[in-house]
Amino acid sequence: MQKRLKLYIKFVRWFTQEKFSTLNIRPRKVCQVVAPKQPAILQVLPALNSGGVERGTCEIAKTIVDRSWQSYVASTGGGLVNELEKSGTRHVRISTLKSHVLVFYSAWQLYKIIKQCNIDLVHARSRLPAWACYWASKWAKVPMVTTFHGAYGCQNHFKYFYNSVMVKGERVIAPSQFIVDHIKKTYKVPCSKIDLIYRGVDLEQFYPSAVSTHTIKLIRKKWQVQQGEMVFLLPGRFTAIKGHEILLRALAAFKDKNWKLILMGSWYGKEKYFEYIKKVIVDLDLESHVLIEPAQGAVQEAYAAADIVVCPSIKPESFGRTIAEAGAMAKPVITTNIGGGAEIVVSNETGWLVQPNSVDDLRKALGQAFKLEPERLGEIGKAAEERIRKKFTLTAMQSKTIKLYESVLKV
Structure with missing residues (x-):
């Protein structure tokens, strides 16, 4: 041998x-x-x-x-x-x-x-x-x-x-x-x-004041965010398990409201899926609401410029680093009630947990978010930050x- x-x-x-x-x-x-x-x-x-x-x-x-x-x-x-x-x-x-x-x-x-x-x-x-x-x-x-x-x-x-x-x-x-x-x-x-x-999460990199107010204004201007618009961010590579289509179909029910969705991530090697998502955006008549941004190194800036981070994964993941990072930046998170990500968010306290692959359930959570005043969103974000600092550092x-x-x- x-x-x-x-x-x-x-x-x-x-x-x-x-x-x-x-x-x-x-x-x-x-x-x-x-x-x-x-x-x-x-x-x-x-x-x-x-x-x-x-x-x-x-x-x-x-x-x-x-x-x-x-x-x-x-x-x-x-x-x-x-x-x-x-x-x-x-x-x-x-x-x-x-x-x-x-x-x-x-x-x-x-x-x-x-x-x-x-x-x-x-x-x-x-x-x-x-x-x-x-x-x-x-x-x-x-x-x-x-x-x-x-x-x-x-x-x-x-x-x-x-x-x-x-x-x-x-x-x-x-x-x-x-x-x-x-x-x-x-x-x-x-x-x-x-x-x-x-x-x-590295709390020396991810914390609420990590990005200046001036930088946030510049980013929102780049995203063409109008006064009073609520900004949703879905960070992550373009792959079906991230739930891009589910989120788009859920948001299609709110065309009459002021909002902007930022889809931020790499589509390298996933060009076919990327083109499909662009077609879904057109078919749902959401071109004026949705902006696609390539992945960037300073993701803190994207978190800071968003109002709510959405991670509607349709398959369970081992943890949910994006969810934890967003929470550390004091951002409410909407995510699915599966995998490790569900252990980070406390529903109705630090964000919302929804059923995976459910347009209706995600639509309900989005509807609740739209009804909240900025002050209440801030309180939820603060609770998210405190939870990350206690359990996920x-x-x-x-x-x-x-x-x-x-x-x-x-x-």
């Missing part, structure tokens, strides 16, 4: 033309001897582009560095690598982490990193890399933890087996009670192995994750 594995690795090396030296690990600069009681943590994910998983990885990496521990991240690379390295984390590029065929080669590369860099704990954040982490941690005899980032579908036995790697670690992090329940029900994992750690997420690491490592 060992001989076959060596032949397989030899073939993969020839096929990919990737030697261990190309992993950008330089013993003098990266793989320094870890001081006593200073654990080395390796987080592994497919890539470091934009997204909730990637952002969470960077946030935890910074916490590890701030604690004077050794922080490593392995991925295929991406736009967040520079930010990660500036914070003091060592990034290791493994080009095969997205390849199912080369999963054992990825595991071998991770094993080498674990041994050369004296890694104490591996944190897997996605299913395919988790398989590589599983084998590498077994070979190196170091513990592995995972973060269960989504309610992965189990349509057949193969999918169930493929997903099950996310519960093979010593501990499993769930970003919401919804995911905790999903893990227990689907994979029969005991509660003692699951840690509920809500994803958190970045500092809480970071602190609980470090405590979990310490528990596993017994330090």
Whole structure:
């Protein structure tokens, strides 16, 4: 078996033309001897582009560095690598982490990193890399933890087996009670192995006065918002599960009222759906009410310029970072009563919860919002902000994750 594995690795090396030296690990600069009681943590994910998983990885990496521990991240690379390295984390590029065929080669590369860099704990954040982490941690005899980032579908036995790697670690992090329940029900994992750690909002970036009044006026002017118009914002990529069509059909009942809807997000790779949504806008005669904006870096400005944020997802999501960020900006949120997002909003107190895929239910919530005076909307927004500050902060997420690491490592 060992001989076959060596032949397989030899073939993969020839096929990919990737030697261990190309992993950008330089013993003098990266793989320094870890001081006593200073654990080395390796987080592994497919890539470091934009997204909730990637952002969470960077946030935890910074916490590890701030604690004077050794922080490593392995991925295929991406736009967040520079930010990660500036914070003091060592990034290791493994080009095969997205390849199912080369999963054992990825595991071998991770094993080498674990041994050369004296890694104490591996944190897997996605299913395919988790398989590589599983084998590498077994070979190196170091513990592995995972973060269960989504309610992965189990349509057949193969999918169930493929997903099950996310519960093979010593501990499993769930970003919401919804995911905790999903893990227990689907994979029969005991509660003692699951840690509920809500994803958190960075309150240094998201707070009511983060954007100046002058900037808000400029944005609303750019959006062509008229005096007295209520501004709804639906932030998120253009994909059917985000519920764009449901919201448009619900708002079509209020053509006689003063409102503007901002659909903000990327449609890259979803051009067909994007064109369909534009057709729905025309068919419903909503061109004067709806504005489409591409995704932007400073999403705080969009939250600040909106009156209400709407997230009418038709499928449950593991958390709901957008919902939490909007709440931190003191904005009422209308969202569906499914998934992790439903744990963030308290209906009729910090926003409204509606049934998924229901135009009628969403229309009722919008009707209630239209009836409210600005002062009352402000009170709901303030309540939303207070709830985020109590339960969904970045500092809480970071602190609980470090405590979990310490528990596993017994330090």
